[in-house]
Amino acid sequence: MDLNHLKNLTTMPSLNRVILCLLILVFFHSCVPYKNLSYFNDFETLTPITNIKEQKAIQPFDFLYIKVLSTDEKTTKIFNYSESSKSNDARAMNYMVDEKGNISFPFVGIVNLKDLTLSEAELKIQKVISDYIPNTALIVRFVENRISIMGEVSRQGEYQFIPDKISIYEALALSGGITKYGNRKKVILIRRENNKINYFKLDLSSSSIAKSKYYDILPGDILIVEPIKSLSYSYSNSFYSTLLTTVSTLATVFSLITLMYVK
Numbered sequence: 001m002d003l004n005h006l007k008n009l010t011t012m013p014s015l016n017r018v019i020l021c022l023l024i025l026v027f028f029h030s031c032v033p034y035k036n037l038s039y040f041n042d043f044e045t046l047t048p049i050t051n052i053k054e055q056k057a058i059q060p061f062d063f064l065y066i067k068v069l070s071t072d073e074k075t076t077k078i079f080n081y082s083e084s085s086k087s088n089d090a091r092a093m094n095y096m097v098d099e100k101g102n103i104s105f106p107f108v109g110i111v112n113l114k115d116l117t118l119s120e121a122e123l124k125i126q127k128v129i130s131d132y133i134p135n136t137a138l139i140v141r142f143v144e145n146r147i148s149i150m151g152e153v154s155r156q157g158e159y160q161f162i163p164d165k166i167s168i169y170e171a172l173a174l175s176g177g178i179t180k181y182g183n184r185k186k187v188i189l190i191r192r193e194n195n196k197i198n199y200f201k202l203d204l205s206s207s208s209i210a211k212s213k214y215y216d217i218l219p220g221d222i223l224i225v226e227p228i229k230s231l232s233y234s235y236s237n238s239f240y241s242t243l244l245t246t247v248s249t250l251a252t253v254f255s256l257i258t259l260m261y262v263k
Contacts, residue, residue, distance in 0.1 A: 055117040056142070056164040056218060062097045063144040064113075066105070066125065069137040079106055079129075094143055107132065118142070118164070147217055149175040151225035152182030164219070168202065168209065171217040172225075178204075182225040189214055190222040 058064070068079035080093060095103040101114020108128050113121045122138045129136050142164045150156050154176025161174070168187070172178060178187075189200040191214075200214050209215055217223070 055119070057115045057117060058097060058101070058113045058121060060097050060099045060101055060114065062142060062219065064095045064097065064103065064121070065093055065139070065141045065143045066095055066103075067093055067139040068129065069139065070133065071135060072133070075133050075136065142219065145219040147171055147174075147219065148222045149225075150222070151188075152179045152227050153177065153225055154179060165216040168204070168215055168217050168223070171221075171223060178225050181227050183228040186226040188224040188226065189217075190224070191218065192220060 068076065070076050070079075095105070097103055097113060100112070102110045102112050105111050105125065105128070108125075111125055111128060113124065116124065118140045122140045125140070126136060126138050129138075145161050145164065146158055147161070148158045149171065153172065156175065159171075159174040161170075168189075178184060184204040187202045187204055189202055191198050191200070202209060202212070202214060
């Protein structure tokens with residue numbers, strides 16, 4: 001064996017050590033810390049938290065279901081005309097609040113409901129109707145409540161719910177929950193308030209989220225779950241997959257070359 005062969009032979013283990021170090025670095029860089037996957041890192045110190053759930057105020061572009069109740073059958077047919085139709089389409093009793101907070105109610109005209117709660121809206125519409133027809137009652141409900149959930153969740157998309165608001169955990173459950181690559185410390189809430197688009201960063205790894213006024217998610221909200229910086233080696237990321245494959249292949253090739261020189 002000549003001098004060059006000896007020189008190459010002595011450098012082969014060094015190369016293998018370098019490749020091994022690279023593999024270890026990539027592995028540890030790709031590992032996800034447990035605290036980044038947990039919702040309640042302060043679970044041991046949890047205490048009951050008071051969070052008063054207030055009624056959602058009616059805002060422009062909300063959809064309302066309004067049903068008039070009366071002992072008079074004719075009155076019921078006039079205001080709830082869809083129920084007397086063959087289609088029995090309850091959507092005909094849905095009203096969209098316009099940009100000024102108004103709805104156009106049959107035989108009554110324009111009624112402004114902006115910033116009123118559902119119970120306040122019931123009283124206002126009932127008072128307007130009572131000027132024409134006595135002994136009526138109303139049911140007013142939000143309908144077509146929608147939120148959008150994007151980012152590192154199991155199922156991105158737009159989701160509907162029945163209550164006027166739901167908790168952030170209930171909202172995320174609609175999308176199948178946050179994936180193991182989602183950053184529970186950085187969930188972005190986008191909300192339109194008073195003609196402004198506002199952005200809020202929420203930390204779901206702490207129980208203090210229950211104290212926040214953004215614990216409740218409102219119709220029209222958008223949730224975006226940001227990814228964590230550390231990605232699992234099994235994550236479908238072409239860079240990490242290619243890097244691991246390349247390093248593994250190089251390690252195998254150099255090991256074979258080393259064995260050939262030894263022989």
